Amino acid sequence: MATTTLLLVDDSDVDRYITQRLLTKAGCDARIVEVENGREALDWLRDNRIPADDGLLILLDLNMPVMGGFEFLLEFAALREQRVDLQPGVVAVLSSSNHPDDLHRSGAFPFVWRHLVKMPTVDALADIVRQARTCTGRAYA
Amino acid sequence: MAFCSHAILRDEIFEVCDSSADARFADNPLVTGAPRVIFYAGAPLATPAGQKVGTLCVIDHRPRKLDDHQRNCLRAIARQVVSLMEFRKAVRERDALAASNRQSAAWIERRKKELARFAYRCSHELRAPAIQLHNLAKLQAEDLTRGRGEDLLANAARLERISAQLLAFIDGIVEVGRAELVGSATQAIDFEQLVREASEQASTLLGNREVALESEVAVTRPVRSEYLRLRQMLAHLVSNGIRYADHERPAPFVRITVRDDGDDAVALTVEDNGLGVAPEDQPYFFDLFRRFHPEVSAGSGVGTTIVRKHAFALGAEVDLASSRAGTRVTVRLPSSPEA
Structure with missing residues (x-):
């Protein structure tokens, strides 16, 4: 079964x-992988393949040491070009920032679906997880 | 007495038709030798405010007498000379004013940027923990209803940690705000006392940490500055040295040196063999709420910002050199002759 x-x-x-607790409440059955910054996220994406039927949802904080959210988005955009399995992947920014500049900058990437200001409601999270599930490689092809 | 000294005392043209026949000048070296001033006519140069600043004169080696037309010409040229001088002075004053306006505009611009950055950092640093507290409290209520004691306790520990950090931020913001108001009278700085007091202030941090606090003061030059600002600056720099000491190293130290620097300054240096600041972080060294070793110590993130604020107020330059071998911050204070 696709996950x-x-x-x-x-x-x-x-x-x-x-x-994590909010996701549990939202009934999220996704496989959750935790990383601490953009660099670790990129490393994980380089080391792992997303199965064709599976969805990929990245919940991305902006303000992080080592590699922040915007830098990650730029790198992810490049990696996505080379990796078919990543193309259905979508990003939801999850940040405590409600600064208009931050909303504008992250919104410029086509694969950034939402900008959620911490912490989103359980419903908002459930909604985005559901949407990500429908957006799999197969649905894309 | 020279001819011009007579001329400048008068309001009208001072004329000597034949100085060799004039008892006041006949034996004057200007008459008997070069430039052999036999004829002299000088008009005083008076500013519009009435101040006489010099004379404009014509001389000849033989006796002469100016007619009315020539006298008018001399007066007109003298007025013209004054006008030119006034004009040049006005241009200089205007340029100086424009430069100072540009400076204050740049200063205002800088302050605006600083404020925007301050607001942004505050909003992040205060919003983030407040959101966490809010959510953890909700989760705790859930834990309690579901009888999950362990989760409840774990969340209580999180609440405690976050609220302590939040409190430190608030204290930090208050401290930065106060740094603006520290301003005190300028006084001759006793560097021995300064180093002693700042070390004492910072050493409360030492606790049982094995960090050697060394100092060397060798200043011959007088510095007049604001003592309180200097002491705060130094205490923050020393605290950072202690906080971010590298305890993997055999002999961690923080060293304060005060020395004459160049021709007109005194350099106050705080040096350590601690963890250092990575090259990519160095541009942000003085930024508010930047912490470069959060895993080592949760400083409030305001120390270097306060250092920069004080340096700016004192007209001092601050310089950072940092590598894996340690950090060195140099504050270059302008020296001033003892009043």
Whole structure:
């Protein structure tokens, strides 16, 4: 059965914990992978392939050490060009920033679906997980 | 007494038709030798405010007498000379004013950017923990209803940690705000006292940390500055040295040196063999709420910002050199002659 991989990119262990709890409440059955910054997220994506029927949802914090969210988005855009399995992948920015510049900058990437300001409601999370599940490689092809 | 000294005292043209026949000048070296001033006519140069700043004169080697037309010409040229001088002065003043306006505009621009950055950092650093507290409290209620004691306790520990950090941020913001108001009278700086007091202030941090605090003061030059700002600056730099000491190294130290620097300055240096700041982080060294070793110590992230604020207020330059071998911050204070 097809599953969704959810890559949770956030440097705050507390935020990852809260997000996990909210995802559980949202009935999320995705496989959740936690990483602490953009660099670790890229490393994980380079080391792993997303099966053709599976969805990929990246929940991305913006303000992180080592590699922040915007830098990650640029790198991910390039990696996505080379990797068919990543093309159905979508990103939801999950940040405590409600600064208009940040919303504008992340919105410029076509694969960034949403900009969620921390913490989103359970319904909003459930909604985005459901949408990501329908957006698989097969649905794309 | 020279001819011009007479001329400048008058309001009208001072004329000597034949100085060899004039008892006041006959034996004057200007008459008997070069430039042999036999005839002299000088008009005083008076500013519009009435101040006499010089004379404009014509001389000849033989006796002469100016007619009315010539006297008018001399007066007109003298007025013209004053006008030119006034004009040049006005241009200089205007340029100086424009330069100072440009400076204040640049200063305002800088402050605006600083404020925008401050607001942005505050919003992130305060919003993030507030959101966490809010959500953890909700989760705790859930834990309690479901009788999940372990989760409840774990979340209580998270709440405690986050609220302590939040408190540190708030204290930090208050401290940065106060740094603006520290301004004190300028005084002759006793560097021995400064280093002693700042070390004492910072050493409360030492606890049982094995960091050697060394200092060397060798200043011959007088510096007049604001003592309180300097002490705060130094205490923050020393605290950072202690906080980010590298305990993997055999002999961690923080060393304060005060020395004459160049021709007109005193360099105050705080050097350590600690963890250092990575090259990519160095541009942000003085930024508010930047912490480069959060795993080592949760400083409030305001120390270097306060250092920069004080340096700016004191007209001092701050220089950062950091590598894996340690960090060196140099504050270059302008020296001033003892008043």
